[in-house]
Amino acid sequence: MLKKRIIPVLLLRNGYLVQSKKFSKYQNIGNAIWAVRRMSEWGADELIYLDITRDGQYDAKRDDLRHGNPTSIEAIVREMSQSAFMPMTVGGGIRTLLDIEKRLQWGADKVSVNTLLAEAPDLVEEAAKEFGSQCIVASIDSKRVDGQAIAFIHGGQTSTECTTLNWAKRAEQLGCGEVLLNDIDADGQQTGYNIDLIAEVTQALSIPVIALGGAGEWFDFEDVLSDTQASAVAAANLFHYRDQSVYLAKKHLFESGFAVRKPELQPFITK
């Protein structure tokens, strides 16, 4: 049977791996290449990298060099594709078909688009035809406004004035093969996932949905897997602070009877 995927999300800002809180506070937490190696070794089912750099500049002027040199998405994807042999989704700053093609050439399997869904939906449609639906992930950031879940773009800065549910349905119509559903209110809060929203969206769509935002402990994954039809649970911050985090999360779920892939450490192979 198809297993529920456990997916670490790596947020890159100005070339550094960061932790995010409500899309507004960012803390530098280390070297991105080492982090992705760890996630791979711990048996993550897939990886998602989101480049959330706002100005497109890689900051090389930092005086805090404790965490080493900044790393571009290109360097990370190339590195991973040479030694990790697992599915990778890359998102952030994608505006043209060439942006997509480049990422696929570096070794990404899928790209995620967010703002593009609003600014150039025709391009999303074209990309799904050109590269295949399986390759285009709709990244949707949801935020409660007057009690209603609304989709936001521009890194959570601008409202689409469309409900998250309708935005997701529209993404499916455009040909996206998957939805990465993130809840801005829950981001970095460790208070659990927005179960109602995930249940509503997964029920209404016929494409798979990856749930993101709010994981604070392994039990939070259980709620998503028991109470919604999400195909995957993703988390960022939670996976960075504990040794073997992904492995332990999967072990916990596997031993509790959830349909996840058997936890196994995966050797990192270098040629």
Next chain:
Amino acid sequence: MSEPTSICILNYGSGNVGSVANICRTLCDEVTVSNAPEAIESATHLILPGVGAFDRSLQKMRERLPLELIEQQVKIDKKPLMGICVGLQVLCDAGTEGGKTAGLGWLNGTVERLESHGLHLPHIGWNTVHFAEDSWFAPAFAEPKEFYFVHSFALAKSADASAHSDYGSQFVAAVERGNLFAVQFHPEKSQTAGRTLLSRFLEYRTDA
């Protein structure tokens, strides 16, 4: 003594050839990505990767690959070839993605939309693959193992089926006919399980 193993990965512009080449390089010193007749003839193993739609992929293959030479290498010289994902599908009798199109017909069966019975499509993620007892890969997988899938179309049945998987209903996860192998999943994205499978493929030698 047999010649050293060498892999030629066929590149018709519709596959993730980079990822396939990367994992192959950890298993074998001689890996080339090429459609050149000399490269195809001198390799001991051929791989036909694939990502995308059946009709488009087949069209690109017909335009860019020396199919007659490959057919001769596989059917007469019995060189082992492995198709991956769409690379499996185009080897079959026919496909229905983008309208019913004839495939190369080297393997039995028609590729149709998965009967997922309401489960989300595409079928994305790690699913259990059960190899038949007489499959070439069975010795490497005593226990059923998970592999990574990304697709909406598959063979529901085939006289050449050598492994199956389930998603709403049973479908064919791998096919084999002598030296011709093909898998619906992506070994190049299936971590240790994928590497084990490819390593077993390389153990198949025409000259052994």
